[in-house]
Amino acid sequence: MPIYEYHCPDCGRQVTIHRSFSETSPPQCPICGGGNLVHLISQVSIVKSGKDRTRDLSWIDKDVAHRLGR
DSSP states (O other), X not given: OOEEEEEOTTTXXXXXXXXXXXXXXXXOOTTTOOSOOEEXXXXXXXXXXXXXXXXXXXXXXXXXXXXXXX
């Protein structure tokens, strides 16, 4: 389930809300109940497999890659 961050102008706090993609109703602030939340842009985390990380290093000289254990 995606995690969204919002700023609530009613109480001035930043809140984190778990919402499914199918929810269509506007979110409400879990602290004050306000409905005027502003969606914030959050950091994204990407998890890669060892194979993908090695592919990302394919531009490195083979000898250097070997010393790095790749």
